[in-house]
Amino acid sequence: MNKRVYGVLGISSIMANWNADFTGFPKTISDGTVFGSDKALKYPMKKMWDNEGKKVLYIKSMKFSEKDDGKLIPCTLKDRYEALFAVDDLSKKADAREVLKNLMSAVDVKNFGATFAESGSNISITGAVQFGQGFNKYEGTTAEEQQILSPFRDGTKDDKEKGEAKNSTLGTKITSNEAHYFYPFVINPLAYKELEKLGVTEGYTEEDYQNFKRTALVSATAFATNAKEGCENEFAMFVETEEDLYLPNLSEYITFEKGEEKNLITIGCEGFFLDELQDKIRNIEIYYNPYTTKLNSYVKQAKYFNIITQKEV
Numbered sequence: 001m002n003k004r005v006y007g008v009l010g011i012s013s014i015m016a017n018w019n020a021d022f023t024g025f026p027k028t029i030s031d032g033t034v035f036g037s038d039k040a041l042k043y044p045m046k047k048m049w050d051n052e053g054k055k056v057l058y059i060k061s062m063k064f065s066e067k068d069d070g071k072l073i074p075c076t077l078k079d080r081y082e083a084l085f086a087v088d089d090l091s092k093k094a095d096a097r098e099v100l101k102n103l104m105s106a107v108d109v110k111n112f113g114a115t116f117a118e119s120g121s122n123i124s125i126t127g128a129v130q131f132g133q134g135f136n137k138y139e140g141t142t143a144e145e146q147q148i149l150s151p152f153r154d155g156t157k158d159d160k161e162k163g164e165a166k167n168s169t170l171g172t173k174i175t176s177n178e179a180h181y182f183y184p185f186v187i188n189p190l191a192y193k194e195l196e197k198l199g200v201t202e203g204y205t206e207e208d209y210q211n212f213k214r215t216a217l218v219s220a221t222a223f224a225t226n227a228k229e230g231c232e233n234e235f236a237m238f239v240e241t242e243e244d245l246y247l248p249n250l251s252e253y254i255t256f257e258k259g260e261e262k263n264l265i266t267i268g269c270e271g272f273f274l275d276e277l278q279d280k281i282r283n284i285e286i287y288y289n290p291y292t293t294k295l296n297s298y299v300k301q302a303k304y305f306n307i308i309t310q311k312e313v
Helices: 038-051 077-086 096-104 107-112 189-197 204-217
Strands: 004-016 063-064 071-075 113-118 123-127 129-133 135-137 145-153 168-187 232-240 254-257 263-267 281-289 293-295 305-308
Touching: 004 129, 038 107, 038 129, 038 135, 077 113, 096 107, 096 113, 096 123, 096 189, 107 113, 107 204, 135 305, 168 254, 204 263
Parallel strands: 263 293, 281 305
Antiparallel strands: 004 168, 004 232, 063 071, 113 123, 129 168, 135 168, 145 168, 232 281, 254 263
């Protein structure tokens, strides 16, 4: 692929928890601003690829322990690699070329890169796709804490003198009333230039980019866990440029306002796409949900699409 791609992915969270910290509340920085980490965005994409049968290395998988009475435990990176690439024992066969070829055949590594330090292999791959942190642009976000009654009592609270625990346990579910996260990203196919010279990959291709774009547009909506049901893809912008054009973080130029009937997303970076950069920009695509959202700015060269139907509007 002989182009760079800059863009923004927008995720809405309605009575859901897109990215919780270790206390269960939505992640915040020191001033209280809610944000989502890049890992929160990558995971639904990796899960979607995994469900499609593609090779995904960096995703949690489980196995029964051979040493600890058959308990269910998470796999190590070595376990996952050996299972994914049909390797009997990585420690006995750690040929660097073969390891690199295998790593670059995994769709998540091909996009996001990898740190692989296992059995004599110490490999670091900077991914062609790099995400920033996704900051919430909606000022009215608050955390909602719900008490949940379990159908079971806690057997660990049984007392020899007082007898068995009489009540079922209480749990807690924490969500945001509403939040709207906007993630910047950049795709630099030159990231794999050295690996191409080594003959372990064909580089980041147009097919890789189209696969990334396809997944990026729907994976949050498709990933319907208990906490993530209510999280949806609501916005995306893809700006394809010449390889020597370098644009700033585009999410910084996007604002969100809550409307009575429809929400309002303003794209304030349209000045980048005027005459002085026109001959370096190949294509601009903007996806949004026209049923819930209006766009306040108009980028002249852009094609606009319904993010649900993916048909041009």
